[in-house]
Amino acid sequence: MRSLWELARLNTAQRKELQVNPVRKMMIGAYAPCEPAVMDGIFSFLDSEKKYPLKTIHKIMDRFASMTINTTVMTYEEVVDFVKGIPDDFKIAKGPCACRLHTAEDLGPDAIDIEAGELDFCQQSPLNVDIQIATCAEKFGSLDTYEYITKDELLRLEKECHNMGLVPNVYMMFGGDAGICHCSSATCVPFIANRAIKGKSSVIKRGQYLASTDSKQCDGTGYCAKVCHFGARSFVPENGVGKLHVNKALCYGCGLCAVVCPQNAITMVSRF
Numbered sequence: 563m564r565s566l567w568e569l570a571r572l573n574t575a576q577r578k579e580l581q582v583n584p585v586r587k588m589m590i591g592a593y594a595p596c597e598p599a600v601m602d603g604i605f606s607f608l609d610s611e612k613k614y615p616l617k618t619i620h621k622i623m624d625r626f627a628s629m630t631i632n633t634t635v636m637t638y639e640e641v642v643d644f645v646k647g648i649p650d651d652f653k654i655a656k657g658p659c660a661c662r663l664h665t666a667e668d669l670g671p672d673a674i675d676i677e678a679g680e681l682d683f684c685q686q687s688p689l690n691v692d693i694q695i696a697t698c699a700e701k702f703g704s705l706d707t708y709e710y711i712t713k714d715e716l717l718r719l720e721k722e723c724h725n726m727g728l729v730p731n732v733y734m735m736f737g738g739d740a741g742i743c744h745c746s747s748a749t750c751v752p753f754i755a756n757r758a759i760k761g762k763s764s765v766i767k768r769g770q771y772l773a774s775t776d777s778k779q780c781d782g783t784g785y786c787a788k789v790c791h792f793g794a795r796s797f798v799p800e801n802g803v804g805k806l807h808v809n810k811a812l813c814y815g816c817g818l819c820a821v822v823c824p825q826n827a828i829t830m831v832s833r834f
């Protein structure tokens with residue numbers, strides 16, 4: 563299926579053409595009202611995690627979902643550019659995150675306050691952070707739970723989600739623009755699944771950047787490990803002292819660690 567980077571090479575007319583595919587329209591139209599029920603099913607399945615090998619269940623769900631969708635992780639700056647580049651006649655709709663409808667109370671707080679410098683996971687992110695675009699916006703926007711918003715309103719939401727340490731990722735469904743999710747590892751099914759299968763998700767694609775750390779500048783505050791939703795950073799005891807360990811293979815390129823590092827020890831570099 564087409565990736566976000568292939569989509570980025572298309573011009574506006576080609577992006578619009580993808581949206582008018584009647585089969586795609588029909589499938590999105592059928593899926594939109596069913597999404598809460600689909601998530602009900604997934605969560606009942608996950609509730610049985612004590613009985614079934616969780617890793618296997620997540621792998622099956624991930625491979626199944628990847629037949630129709632994929633999502634690419636972005637830095638805040640990239641998602642701002644993406645939003646500004648949405649063709650003007652594509653509708654944008656905002657509604658409740660289907661994952662958080664189920665997980666918010668069960669799994670606890672999932673957001674932080676980056677601006678205040680409080681990096682404890684002390685907040686619950688808001689429910690209405692699911693963004694649908696173009697055909698998806700038309701189909702989801704007709705549901706009572708969704709409202710149409712402008713690009714400026716979406717840019718304000720992006721800022722708000724960034725300040726809460728949520729990861730922006732752009733969804734492609736059946737090969738065209740579909741939506742933007744704002745995820746955390748505490749609440750979002752694809753992220754939970756990805757952690758369970760150790761970064762081998764076929765649904766979540768790594769972004770075009772990678773975090774590079776200058777160990778000489780690092781003073782070991784550990785903020786970066788707190789904000790990484792992918793488990794790419796941890797503190798491993800070495801001679802009785804915790805030492806930052808970075809697993810680059812698990813870095814998806816969200817850039818949050820670079821934002822919170824008080825020593826400016828982290829730079830986002832091109833992955834390619």
Ligand code: SF4
Pocket residue numbers: 772773786789790791792793794795812813814815816817818819820
């Ligand atoms: S290491 Fe940094 S850039 Fe990479 S996924 Fe974790 S927080 Fe995001």
Ligand code: SF4
Pocket residue numbers: 775779780781782783784785786787806822823824825826827828
């Ligand atoms: S936030 Fe920066 S200084 Fe703190 S542990 Fe991470 S890299 Fe080191």
